[in-house]
Amino acid sequence: MINEVLRVFRELEKKDFRILTGIETGMKHFEWVPVEDLNKYTKLPYAKLEYRLKKLVRSNLVVRTFQPYEGYQIYFEGYDALALNTFVKRKSINAIGDEVGVGKESVIFEAVKEPELAIGDPIPVIIKFHREGRTSFKQVRRVRDHLGEREHFSWIYAARLAAQREYGIMTTLYPKVSIPKPIDQNRHAIVMELAKGSILSKTKVLDPEWYLDEILRQVKLTYSLGIIHADLSEYNIFVAEDCVQLIDWPQYVTPAHPHADELLERDVSNVLNHFYKKYGTKRDLEEVLREIKSEWKPEAGDKAGKEIAGEAGEEIGTETETETDFEEDIKDDFEEDFEEDMQG
Ligand SMILES: Nc1ncnc2c1ncn2[C@@H]1O[C@H](COP(=O)(O)OP(=O)(O)O)[C@@H](O)[C@H]1O
């Protein structure tokens, strides 16, 4: 699916990106973006526009309707192509490799980035394309609630929101907490360094006590910054020879969240259960939780948490002011992207 996008991506020209951006922008106002509007946005004469649109439809980047008028929508694959194009232009990536993973709500690709000042070896990175709108009905509905008549736009919002939230929190946690270095974010996609080692669930570690301690230490560090992962398990932890790294952050919460304690307890239980089942390593849940919370200062931590949350769009999914503010931010971002893409 996305491999197809990569092949198509290589053949796309500046004018194609302009059309894709035009459809993306138009979708803020229309369920199906009229061809007349694309003509206005792109300043391409109709004949050329039609020719290119036909190609984009054939490549499955966009979809067309003729009823009640000729109009277009972008597909996730078209959106992928726009994000990739931005990453290439910003030099956040230089080459794209294979698909390395499909998560619950994402598609992950290997890529490489030129080293700083072009000295040394290329840096292995991954691109995480969020897919929230497609797979998580609950999340789409949450976003949809305040979208009103722009419901058709919901998957773009949902996936983009998740990517912004994840990138925001990663830049806050890195490098204090052991996570892959965040590099760039655009639309629904994030570029980050390749995690070291392999996923805990697929690995048999030789020194389980050390790894368990190290994971719990990272959970404690995270908590002391006013953050709870909220989806931690053996599937979101990488283990290497000398370190562990926690991944997959878009659903994080702060200790002020109404279910903060339950979420922290679930995170820790998942980890303890994994080590108990696989290695027979025993720990007392209550004791571990007490230790994790021991250095968190509610005033400082809560404040930090709130600031972070404000930046990264906390409380998505509940009725708060932040949501509206955040929606405004996203709209501004679209304008910026459009400008940026048009200049490129
Ligand atoms: N930084 C990374 N380095 C290497 N592999 C990664 C990285 N981030 C994600 N992956 C791979 O992609 C999969 C899905 O990523 P994840 O962030 O967990 O998203 P999801 O929300 O879809 O579970 C992971 O299980 C892992 O195999």
Ligand SMILES: [Mg+2]
């Ligand atoms: Mg995951």
